[in-house]
Amino acid sequence: MGQVEKRLKHKFDADRYDANYIHPWQPEEYKVPNFGVDKDIVTATKNMSAAEKSLDHKWTDAAALAQPAKIPRNYKVPNFG
Numbered sequence: 001m002g003q004v005e006k007r008l009k010h011k012f013d014a015d016r017y018d019a020n021y022i023h024p025w026q027p028e029e030y031k032v033p034n035f036g037v038d039k040d041i042v043t044a045t046k047n048m049s050a051a052e053k054s055l056d057h058k059w060t061d062a063a064a065l066a067q068p069a070k071i072p073r074n075y076k077v078p079n080f081g
């Protein structure tokens with residue numbers, strides 16, 4: 001920054017800058033509009049319900065979450081060269 005100050009023949013005064021600094025607009029000051037559920041989500045939910053009804057099976061992922069998949073460890077890697 002010293003080179004720029006020499007070239008412009010101007011010394012940056014941080015104290016003066018801080019005193020005149022206007023804080024930017026804060027994002028929590030605005031409301032986000034609620035347009036409701038997306039039509040793709042509504043369609044996917046209807047299709048899921050129809051599939052569960054036609055297959056007479058309720059899909060749940062509780063079993064998948066209860067037992068994490070075993071990841072093989074310490075296996076041999078072939079050396080091809």
